Amino acid sequence: MLLGNVVFTWGCYKVSQSKASEIDTHNYVFGTLLSALLFSLGHLAVALIVDGQP
Numbered sequence: 001m002l003l004g005n006v007v008f009t010w011g012c013y014k015v016s017q018s019k020a021s022e023i024d025t026h027n028y029v030f031g032t033l034l035s036a037l038l039f040s041l042g043h044l045a046v047a048l049i050v051d052g053q054p
Contacts, residue, residue: 004035004038004039005031005032005035006031007031007035008030008031008032008034008035009023009027009028009030009031009032010031011031012026012027012030012031012034013027
């Protein structure tokens with residue numbers, strides 16, 4: 001999960017900042033929230049498959 005957080009933080013930085021700026025706090029927050037959301041969505045799909053009920 002740490003690698004995903006690093007990748008999403010870097011992605012948020014590339015999308016929302018100019019070239020010469022430093023990484024802002026909001027990039028870390030968005031990266032963490034996005035990686036947690038994708039992590040939970042993946043686990044939800046597996047849980048539904050294992051449980052067998054929609």
